[in-house]
Amino acid sequence: xxxxxxxxxxxxxxxxxxxxxxxxxxxxxxxxxxxxxxxxxxxxxxxxxxxxxxxxxxxxxxxxxxxxxxxxxxxxxxxxxxxxxxxxxxxxxxxxxxxxxxxxxxxxxxxxxxxxxxxxxxxxxxxxxxxxxxxxxxxxxxxxxxxxxxxxxxxxxxxxxxxxxxxxxxxxxxxxxxxxxxxxxxxxxxxxxxxxxxxxxxxxxxxxxxxxxxxxxxxxxxxxxxxxxxxxxxxxxxxxxxxxx
Amino acid sequence: xxxxxxxxxxxxxxxxxxxxxxxxxxxxxxxxxxxxxxxxxxxxxxxxxxxxxxxxxxxxxxxxxxxxxxxxxxxxxxxxxxxxxxxxxxxxxxxxxxxxxxxxxxxxxxxxxxxxxxxxxxxxxxxxxxxxxxxxxxxxxxxxxxxxxxxxxxxxxxxxxxxxxxxxxxxxxxxxxxxxxxxxxxxxxxxxxxxxxxxxxxxxxxxxxxxxxxxxxxxxxxxxxxxxxxxxxxxxxxxxxxxxxxxxxxxxxxxxxxxxx
Numbered sequence: 001x002x003x004x005x006x007x008x009x010x011x012x013x014x015x016x017x018x019x020x021x022x023x024x025x026x027x028x029x030x031x032x033x034x035x036x037x038x039x040x041x042x043x044x045x046x047x048x049x050x051x052x053x054x055x056x057x058x059x060x061x062x063x064x065x066x067x068x069x070x071x072x073x074x075x076x077x078x079x080x081x082x083x084x085x086x087x088x089x090x091x092x093x094x095x096x097x098x099x100x101x102x103x104x105x106x107x108x109x110x111x112x113x114x115x116x117x118x119x120x121x122x123x124x125x126x127x128x129x130x131x132x133x134x135x136x137x138x139x140x141x142x143x144x145x146x147x148x149x150x151x152x153x154x155x156x157x158x159x160x161x162x163x164x165x166x167x168x169x170x171x172x173x174x175x176x177x178x179x180x181x182x183x184x185x186x187x188x189x190x191x192x193x194x195x196x197x198x199x200x201x202x203x204x205x206x207x208x209x210x211x212x213x214x215x216x217x218x219x220x221x222x223x224x225x226x227x228x229x230x231x232x233x234x235x236x237x238x239x240x241x242x243x244x245x
Numbered sequence: 246x247x248x249x250x251x252x253x254x255x256x257x258x259x260x261x262x263x264x265x266x267x268x269x270x271x272x273x274x275x276x277x278x279x280x281x282x283x284x285x286x287x288x289x290x291x292x293x294x295x296x297x298x299x300x301x302x303x304x305x306x307x308x309x310x311x312x313x314x315x316x317x318x319x320x321x322x323x324x325x326x327x328x329x330x331x332x333x334x335x336x337x338x339x340x341x342x343x344x345x346x347x348x349x350x351x352x353x354x355x356x357x358x359x360x361x362x363x364x365x366x367x368x369x370x371x372x373x374x375x376x377x378x379x380x381x382x383x384x385x386x387x388x389x390x391x392x393x394x395x396x397x398x399x400x401x402x403x404x405x406x407x408x409x410x411x412x413x414x415x416x417x418x419x420x421x422x423x424x425x426x427x428x429x430x431x432x433x434x435x436x437x438x439x440x441x442x443x444x445x446x447x448x449x450x451x452x453x454x455x456x457x458x459x460x461x462x463x464x465x466x467x468x469x470x471x472x473x474x475x476x477x478x479x480x481x482x483x484x485x486x487x488x489x490x491x492x493x494x495x496x497x498x499x500x501x502x503x504x505x506x
Binding site for chain 1: 279365368369370372373375376377378379380
């Protein structure tokens with residue numbers, strides 16, 4: 001379970017988050033939507049302790065993480081997988097080494113176990129046979145899928161997705177959406193997805209939180225979000241700007 | 246206006262020093278408390294030590310050679326040809342060997358370290374390390390620090406050795422200084438204290454280079470300009486730190502390992 005309480009973040013003079021409250025129950029998928037530069041990725045980074053808030057609290061499995069040191073956070077982070085916007089693969093390692101990395105760090109040394117788990121993770125993301133490739137020879141979509149395989153290989157209880165479909169063509173984006181759904185059905189993980197892609201939001205979300213001007217403006221089911229009469233929400237769903245030609 | 250500018254510069258310099266000290270303290274703590282990744286350490290020794298040899302050998306050889314020649318030109322008129330060997334050896338040990346090796350390694354290795362870590366920072370690879378439960382100092386800074394601690398004293402020794410041999414070749418081979426006197430005076434005026442001084446300086450410069458370079462990489466700003474600036478600043482700050490600290494180290498080490506003592 002992930003709980004965010006009155007989270008505020010100031011960077012310099014800019015207030016990025018102005019008191020965000022969010023609860024994600026076990027096995028649920030929360031989608032955080034909002035305009036670009038609205039603080040969605042910042043919120044996600046707070047959930048895994050990559051950023052420290054100005055005030056407020058973040059609880060993972062009922063444990064507050066904001067006062068933990070980097071070394072103490074390592075224990076929490078092993079329970080949470082994260083897919084970065086760019087994939088964030090280690091570019092000095094092959095796909096296989098990238099996937100083996102979290103397992104080796106957790107103490108796994110048996111080459112047969114490593115091979116087995118890598119093969120299973122690549123199968124989940126439909127990338128069998130790509131073990132020996134270097135990240136620079138992969139397409140954007142493949143990088144994201146390898147990033148996802150790395151995030152799930154240690155069987156985390158929660159997965160965080162940072163813009164999983166941004167920069168991908170509609171077909172690859174759709175395959176990533178299906179993949180996220182498959183993760184939920186297969187592993188029952190708690191997920192938080194940050195996106196501004198409404199197709200992704202409606203496809204994978206059990207609940208949608210709309211982040212606007214540093215606060216959660218709307219929090220509810222995808223159907224309530226879609227049918228909301230609020231012009232701000234409708235403009236966002238339909239991608240409508242208020243500018244004139 | 247001027248006072249405010251000076252105040253701001255002093256404060257930012259002090260903050261920078263504080264950050265370096267914190268990184269150093271964090272690294273030392275990691276060395277003693279976290280598991281050491283020996284495979285990464287060996288690959289860094291290969292990168293830092295083994296692959297720096299050519300540049301260090303070239304530097305040592307031509308510095309020793311030109312220093313022997315210049316010393317001979319000055320001493321010849323005074324009839325002190327045989328003192329050339331001792332001057333070259335003592336200078337190489339106490340100043341030229343450690344400083345020139347430090348500068349060359351700061352340029353070659355420091356730039357590479359800060360560029361690599363800086364690129365990892367802006368491509369979210371360092372965030373990925375943290376997200377996977379790995380503390381970046383343990384994974385990136387500790388192996389580089391240990392590799393530098395091993396490699397720098399050896400590179401300094403190599404530079405000094407090659408410089409002395411090159412000085413001998415020029416002095417005895419080209420300038421006709423009698424070999425027996427050259428070696429005799431070199432041995433007479435060079436002692437264990439000089440070797441200790443060279444290695445101590447190499448050791449200190451290793452720390453300066455690794456912490457300055459890793460700090461620049463870990464604090465690289467977003468974008469091509471940010472990543473490009475990290476190695477440039479690492480080399481400039483690293484080189485200046487070596488030159489400035491060398492002066493104070495010479496004064497200090499001269500007390501610890503006094504010449505003629």
